[in-house]
Amino acid sequence: MADLQLVELTVDNLPAALGLPPQANDVEPVSPVAWSVAEAYVNPTAWPRVVLDGDDVVGFVMANWNPAEEVPEFRAGIWRLNVAREARRRGVGRFAVEQVAEEARRRGLDRITVLWVPGPDGPEEFYLRCGFRKTGSVVFDQVAGELLLG
Numbered sequence: 275m276a277d278l279q280l281v282e283l284t285v286d287n288l289p290a291a292l293g294l295p296p297q298a299n300d301v302e303p304v305s306p307v308a309w310s311v312a313e314a315y316v317n318p319t320a321w322p323r324v325v326l327d328g329d330d331v332v333g334f335v336m337a338n339w340n341p342a343e344e345v346p347e348f349r350a351g352i353w354r355l356n357v358a359r360e361a362r363r364r365g366v367g368r369f370a371v372e373q374v375a376e377e378a379r380r381r382g383l384d385r386i387t388v389l390w391v392p393g394p395d396g397p398e399e400f401y402l403r404c405g406f407r408k409t410g411s412v413v414f415d416q417v418a419g420e421l422l423l424g
């Protein structure tokens with residue numbers, strides 16, 4: 275995918291973002307985009323973004339930037355990542371991670387974190403391939419990972 279871009283949520287791209295998986299009755303290790311957008315509405319430090327391939331919405335990522343968060347893993351890093359099924363394994367998720375890492379660098383940070391659902395149906399291998407390593411912590415039954423930013 276040569277033409278990926280990270281953009282803000284807009285009136286125009288919101289419907290397609292809401293159509294990303296999971297939809298009702300889907301089983302996926304991530305919340306629906308509608309939940310994330312609702313959380314972002316009430317959480318001023320949330321950073322929701324859409325991944326476009328040309329004009330097509332192919333992903334959604336939400337980070338959070340709040341050093342005062344009670345849970346350390348929620349202070350700087352990825353809260354949510356949803357990639358369209360037909361766009362998977364083509365670099366969209368990695369692009370979203372890189373964009374969040376870039377934003378973290380702009381903010382003067384040297385690491386980002388993420389929590390993932392353990393097990394074969396979770397995104398562990400994806401995050402490890404993107405450079406995350408397990409911190410050894412388990413938070414809300416999820417594996418904590420960190421990516422150190424060089």
Ligand SMILES: CC(C)(COP(=O)(O)OP(=O)(O)OC[C@H]1O[C@@H](n2cnc3c(N)ncnc32)[C@H](O)[C@@H]1OP(=O)(O)O)[C@@H](O)C(=O)NCCC(=O)NCCS
Pocket residue numbers: 302303304353354355356357358361362363364365366367368369388389390391396397399400401403404
């Ligand atoms: C997990 C997810 C975000 C990955 O996105 P993606 O766009 O398919 O990932 P990429 O194409 O950028 O893959 C990057 C690397 O991870 C690997 N990878 C991706 N998904 C993988 C999987 N399910 N199992 C093993 N490896 C995987 C790719 O092969 C690639 O490896 P490489 O370094 O050899 O090139 C996507 O499958 C998804 O939305 N899953 C459901 C929701 C989810 O789990 N979100 C994360 C919540 S924290």
